[in-house]
Amino acid sequence: MGMRVLIVDDDIHICRELETDISRSHMKTHSALSIDDARKILKSEDIDIVILDVYLNGENSIGFVSEVKGKYSSCEVIIMTGFSTQDLAVEALRKGAIDYLEKPLDMKILNTALGRAMDKIKREKEMDFKHTILLADDDVHLTENLSRILSKEGYEVLTANDGKTGYDIINSKKVDVMICDMEMPVMSGMELMEKVKRNFGDTEVIMMTGFGDESLAIEALRKGAINYLRKPIDLEELLISIEKAAERIMLYRNRLYRSRELKINAEIVSKINLELERRIEERTSEITMIQSQLFQTSKLATLGEMAAGLAHELNQPLTGISLTTGNMKMLAKRGLLEENALLESLSTIEGLVKRMSKIIVHIRTFARQDVQKFVVMDVNESLDNAMSLMAEQIRLNDIEMSVKKTENLPQVMGEPYQIEQVLINVIANAKDAVNEKESILSGKIKGYGKKIGIETACENGWIKIDIRDNGIGMDEKTKEKFFEPFYTTKEVGKATGLGMSISYGIMKGHSGRIDVDSSEDKGTCISIKLKPYMED
Structure with a gap:
């Protein structure tokens, strides 16, 4: 008995067309216009293959694939889909469907999909393949004898006594091998063969x-026949010819099935790749956002650490303004405020206000979260800006600071405020390192002087800034984890552990380097390196 196929589509015309075509392959068909109807048929009938439209009555039916495969594991599912729903088809394949068909349906692909499904079912159930043979000959006695013999050999046999009847049978039933007499009434064997090879x-x-009839037989071979046999028929020769034809059919179908499998697998891989790319983009976006937030956190933490220095930088001009306005009031009370002295004092106040404004603008630009633009820049200028923000902290911690800048250094391509942030992070680390060593040596060794030295130079194709301290230094474990996020050797609450990780990320984004040379108890040298800017 042929396999049973359930067609599930809300279009009755599609169901009827599929029923007609599938019936040719000796299969029994059932149709359902909804999922509920399909469930009833699956319960009452032993269905082998389900052909399922991906959308039924406007709703996604992908979930039904999992339901069918879960309840009827040996049942194979083929999906029908429109062009715009290919993603859903691939999703269905990943849920267990064996194949999919695009609308409008291509009957060759339908037959290939059905063949693949049957092939898989028969292999899993260890069922024998039963080829269908059509015997077309006007000799009734011959067709009856051959039919009986071939049926005993395990073939399903159909018979016809003229060419037209033979073609009508092939048109309504799937035939694997046709054994045809050259001379027949109504339609000759040659005509029948040509129509069959053309359409099937x-x-x-x-x-x-x-x-x-040898010349006609040779012509038939040229037009696609696999063999010709002379009458009277040698039974052994006939059986060998049929076996060769069956082998050729199996090779053809296996090649067709494997080709289809490769196409489907390629589409699944393509879909998976697209999905991975989408996830990577999303993850990259999330990481970029988190990195931006970490950058901002680090900058705000740095500004917090520099609060005393910033207050000093603003207090200086404020003190100047206060003294200048005080003198002007005193002279005005005495009637001694002359126009020249007034203009001079106002000019002094204006200069101090500009100085304060410059400091505030610099801090605001440094702290803002906007993505800055890369420009051609001078590292010595970034170093000056970083030092202006750190100078008061260096003074308050009684650290001897030396700065040696190589003049007329080649410029680099970079984001000035990010480079400034790296410099501030490294200088702040150096400040903490010398303070920690002072705390350890307190009461043990006299005469320890805290020192930080900074030098800029052009060396071995790099523009570098060396920041050296005579602080506590690092052991091997600390050096290994130096650039890891949230790693810190300081007490909880005194550091975020983000400064050097973010500095490393900034230098990587600049195609630069940040090298560490450190020995425990002997100090540390951090080298910040950038490539010189080369004009195109």
């Missing part, structure tokens, strides 16, 4: 010929 290319043809 996967049907193999064996021609039978009488004495003197």
Whole structure:
């Protein structure tokens, strides 16, 4: 008995067309216009293959694939989909469907999909393949005898006594091998063979010929017949010819099935790749956002650490303004405020206000979260800006600071405020390192002087800034984890552990380097390196 196929589509015309075509392959068909109807049929009938439209009555039916495969594991599912729903088809394949068909349906692909499904079912159930043979000959006695013999050999046999009847049978039933007499009424064997090869290319043809028909037999071979046999028929020769035809059919179908499998697998891989790319983009976006937030956190933490220095930088001009306005009031009370002295004092106040404004603008630009632009820049200028923000902290911690800048250094391409942030992070680390060593040596060794030295230079194709201290230094474990996020050797609450990790990220984004040379108890040298800017 043929396999049972359930067609699930809300379009009755599609169901009828599929029923007609599938019935040719000796299969029994059932149709359902909804999922509920399909469930009832699956319960009452032993269904082998389900052909399912991906959208039924406007709703996604992908979930039904999992339901069918979960309840009827040996049942294979083929999906029908429109062009715009290919993603859903691939999703269905990942849920267990064996194939999918695009609308409008291509009957060759439908037959290939059904063939793949049957092939898989038969292999899993260890079922034998039963080829269908059509015997077309006007000799009734011959067709009856051959039919009986071939049926005993395990073939399903159909018979016809003229060419037209033979073609009508092939048109309504799937035939694997046609054994056809050269001379028949209504339609000759040659005509029948040509029509069959033209319209049903996967049907193999064996021609039978009488004495003197060799030239026609050779012509039939040229037009696609696999063999020809002379009458009277040698039974052993006939069986060998049928076996060869069956082997050829199996090779053809296996090649067709494997080709289809490769196409489907390629589409699944493509879909997975697209999904991975989407996830990577999303993850990259999330990481970029988190990195931006970490940058901002680090900058705000740095500004917090520099609060005393910033207050000093603003207090200086404020003190100047206060003294200048005080003198002007005193002179005005005495009637001694002359126009020249007034203008001079106002000019002094204006200069101090500009100085304060410059400091505030610099801090605001440094702290803002906007993505800055890369420009051609001078590292010595960034170093000056960083030092202006750190100078008061260096003074308050009684650290001897030396700065040696190589003049007229080649410029670099970079984001000035990010480079400034790296410099501030490294200088702040150096400040903490010398303070920690002072705390350890307190009461043990006299005469320890805290020192930080900074030098800029052009060396071995790099523009570098060396920041050296004579602080506590680092052991091997600390050096290994130096650039890891949230790693810190300081007490909880005194550091975020983000400064050097972010500095490393900034230098990597500048195609630069940040090298560490440190020995425990002997100090540390951090080298910040950038490539010189080369004009195109």
